[in-house]
Each structure stands twice: as C-alpha cells, then as structure tokens.
Amino acid sequence: MKRTITATVNNNSGVMNRITGLFARRQFNIESITVGMTENPDVSRMTFVVNVDNYRSLDQVIKQLNKQVDVLKVRDITDESTVERELALIKVVAAPQHRSEIEAVASPFRASIIDVGRESVTLQVTGDQEKVEALIDLMKPYGIKELARTGVTAFKRSSKKTTIDNPRYSIIN
Missing domain, CATH: 3.30.70.1150 (ACT-like. Chain A, domain 2)
Structure with missing residues (x-):
C-alpha cells in the first residue's frame, strides 16, 4: 500500500541521508521524496511516498524517525485531507x-x-x-x-x- 509521510527536520547536512537510511533498513521502497526549506530557513519539510506491506512496520519507522535528533515532527498524512x-x-x-x-x-x-x-x-x-x-x-x-x-x-x-x-x-x- 502507498503511504504519504511528511517530516519537518532541522535544516542540517546529513539529515536526509540518515532518514532515508531508516527507510532502506526497513526495506521500504521510496517512490518519491521531496525536500525543501520551509517558511523558517532553519527547518526543512520532507515528503515521502512509500510502499509498505503493513501498518506495523510503518509505525515502527515513524517511531524511529521521531527518535532522530534532527527530526521535529513526523506524520502519515495519507488518510487526511491534503494538498x-x-x-x-x-x-x-x-x-x-x-x-x-x-x-x-x-x-x-x-x-x-x-x-x-x-x-x-x-x-x-x-x-x-x-x-x-x-x-x-x-x-x-x-x-x-x-x-x-x-x-x-x-x-x-x-x-x-x-x-x-x-x-x-x-x-x-
């Protein structure tokens, strides 16, 4: 199943590499990823579209992402009203x-x-x-x-x- 996940992160070097590494270790295929600065130049927004086999492993990745030092907030917005x-x-x-x-x-x-x-x-x-x-x-x-x-x-x-x-x-x- 396809899921859309957003993360706001500190705008520091190496953050994207560490986060995509978490997805890779869980063997999630990242279908698309976009990253860009937000209204605050110290914060970036990452949007991932990933294919997952089950919700349990997705929940684990979200929990692990939230433990990362540079991660401010992670949300699975797939079932929400989005732009x-x-x-x-x-x-x-x-x-x-x-x-x-x-x-x-x-x-x-x-x-x-x-x-x-x-x-x-x-x-x-x-x-x-x-x-x-x-x-x-x-x-x-x-x-x-x-x-x-x-x-x-x-x-x-x-x-x-x-x-x-x-x-x-x-x-x-």
Missing part, C-alpha cells in the same frame, strides 16, 4: 507544424510551454500524480526526449473553519 502537487518538465519532439497541436493537447492540463528549440518544446505541468501521468501518456506519441519529475510534495489542508482577527479578512470555508 498534493508534483512538477514535471517534459521535452517533446516537435516539428514546427506539430507545435500548435501539442499546445492544444497540453492546454486542458494547464501545462505551459517554457522552452522552444528547433526540434522540440519543453512543457511544464503541475498537479497530482494522475494529472501528470495523463499528460505524459498523451505526449508519448510525439516522442518524449527528456523527462524530469519532482515527486510529490504535500501537507495537510487547512481546517474547515478559519477566522482571522481582522473582520475584513474573515474566512469561513
């Missing part, structure tokens, strides 16, 4: 006469052409994994020259009811 996105850059074979067709196929995905060469165009698309996969599948007949993906990054959605002290900005979802 998840992935970025893909897709370089597609594109003779000039096919470029408008490629752009028309990419448009419903809100993908944009970010680079044009003599014989190729590069598309940028963001969205959930299914959206990214669907666009990649549609680009295959044209010929994909190069593909780069970030992997999933995610966090828990805001609560249903949010209010801000200033009545002008009161929000209720």
Whole structure:
C-alpha cells in the first residue's frame, strides 16, 4: 500500500541521508521524496511516498524517525485531507507544424510551454500524480526526449473553519 509521510527536520547536512537510511533498513521502497526549506530557513519539510506491506512496520519507522535528533515532527498524512502537487518538465519532439497541436493537447492540463528549440518544446505541468501521468501518456506519441519529475510534495489542508482577527479578512470555508 502507498503511504504519504511528511517530516519537518532541522535544516542540517546529513539529515536526509540518515532518514532515508531508516527507510532502506526497513526495506521500504521510496517512490518519491521531496525536500525543501520551509517558511523558517532553519527547518526543512520532507515528503515521502512509500510502499509498505503493513501498518506495523510503518509505525515502527515513524517511531524511529521521531527518535532522530534532527527530526521535529513526523506524520502519515495519507488518510487526511491534503494538498498534493508534483512538477514535471517534459521535452517533446516537435516539428514546427506539430507545435500548435501539442499546445492544444497540453492546454486542458494547464501545462505551459517554457522552452522552444528547433526540434522540440519543453512543457511544464503541475498537479497530482494522475494529472501528470495523463499528460505524459498523451505526449508519448510525439516522442518524449527528456523527462524530469519532482515527486510529490504535500501537507495537510487547512481546517474547515478559519477566522482571522481582522473582520475584513474573515474566512469561513
């Protein structure tokens, strides 16, 4: 089963290596991993998508992660309401006469052409994994020259009811 786990960690060298080592020792296949600085430059957020055989071994990994000195918080957010996105850059074979067709196929995905060469165009698309996969599948007949993906990054959605002290900005979802 596929699980999405987030961890906030101190932004120190070697932290990612120690954390991925824990997953490797438990023989979890990390399908994707993204790491980036948070609003606090001293803290990074790591998002893992992993395949696990059972909840017991997943619970053990989470407990071991929480014992790490540089780990601030670990959560399995798979069953929670989340915001998840992935970025893909897709370089597609594109003779000039096919470029408008490629752009028309990419448009419903809100993908944009970010680079044009003599014989190729590069598309940028963001969205959930299914959206990214669907666009990649549609680009295959044209010929994909190069593909780069970030992997999933995610966090828990805001609560249903949010209010801000200033009545002008009161929000209720």
